[in-house]
Amino acid sequence: MKRLLAGLAGLTLLGALAGWFVTAPQPLDQAERAQRPGDPARGARLFHAGGCASCHAAKGAKGEARLRLGGGAPLVTPFGSFQPPNISPGPDGIGNWSLAEFDNAMRRGISPDGRHYYPAFPYTSYARMTPGDIADLFAYLTRLPAVAGKPAAGDIPFPFNIRRGIGLWKRLYLNPAPIVALPENAPxxxxxxxxxxxxxxxxxxxxxxxxxxxxxxxxxxxxxxxxxxxxxxxxxxxxxxxxxxxxxxxxxxxxxxxxxxxxxxxxxxxxxxxxxxxxxxxxxxxxxxxxxxxxxxx
Missing domain, CATH: 1.10.760 (Cytochrome Bc1 Complex; Chain D, domain 2)
Structure with a gap:
């Protein structure tokens, strides 16, 4: 009986270690990351294409107010309510981030402190962006007005509030390959x-x-x-x-x-x-x- 219990304990430990490994964040290799300084003029195009203001500016913001990215209205889903964060270039936003940290957030869904972001942030699409475009977008964002304050946390029920589990979800759905297989001679x-x-x-x-x-x-x-x-x-x-x-x-x-x-x-x-x-x-x-x-x- 003691051997059986010891064996079960060992299997449980191995299972836990395996689960911890497969759910771990997988940051970009250095060779994959954006390397060059970005061009903010080119980054403006990516900002609009990505609709950053739609989620990260105040609800109903118009004109220059759409460039104040202190966090917008919560996104309510069947998995919980997710709060868009402050991504302005101040200390409450991304002001202290490096380009590498921004790249890992955009293309791998990983925060600077090494946690998984929830896929309410559409990094499964941003994963298809080029390193150069990531650098350009970062350069543009860091030139926008700094906004003080952090929005309240979202409301995410159990078991979806176990953020580590997103690592397994990413293994299923975080795929940077194109969705549609276009022919080589596509226009x-x-x-x-x-x-x-x-x-x-x-x-x-x-x-x-x-x-x-x-x-x-x-x-x-x-x-x-x-x-x-x-x-x-x-x-x-x-x-x-x-x-x-x-x-x-x-x-x-x-x-x-x-x-x-x-x-x-x-x-x-x-x-x-x-x-x-x-x-x-x-x-x-x-x-x-x-x-x-x-x-x-x-």
Missing amino acids: ADVKAGQYLVEGPGHCGECHSPRDGLGGVDRARWLAGAADPEGKGRIPNITPGKLAWSAAEIADYLKTGFTPDYDSVGGTMVEVQANMAELSDSDRAAIAAYLKAVPTVKP
Whole structure:
């Protein structure tokens, strides 16, 4: 009996050690990380493409207030309520972060103190960004106004409040590979649009359904999903469902008006405001990619 109990204790210890290993944060290797100083002018483009202000500025902020990134409204999901943090360049935000720490946050979902971030922060999409773009975005953010104060913590129930478990979730869903396998001879604008949509734009985080563990269903990419805020559905934007032309998609992203003269509404209002800050060529590339993805029927 003593041997049996000792064996069980040993197996339990081995299981615990294995679990601790597989859930450990996996930071970027030095060779993978952003190396060069960023260009804030180029970073502005990534800021708008990524919609940083939509989550990290105060709700309803307009104009210059959208550049004060002290933390926005909570994101309420079936897994809990997540509070966007202060990411302004002050001591309560990212003012003391290094470029390496910012890169690990963006592409690996790891905080400077080595903890997992919850995937309400869409690092599963940002993982597809290039090191150079990460550096450019960081350079832009560090030149924005510093905002004092830290938002209140989110409300995350058990067992989702066991942050270490996110390490196992990442092994299932943190994949920097492209979602759509484009042909080698795909047009340059389609490839550029893929980068913007699948990477910084993180469009699939809202427009794709999720499984029971909260991971994006890659097989139903952009096929529509329940609004995480519980306000209806976010639409299917694959070609078979979204009948607009590429030019109409690009114009909608610029002006907020649909081909039948309706106007943007719901959570897309913030997204369209960000897309309007991009260049015409960027919006055209996004539209070209959306017309090239596989059709997924509802």
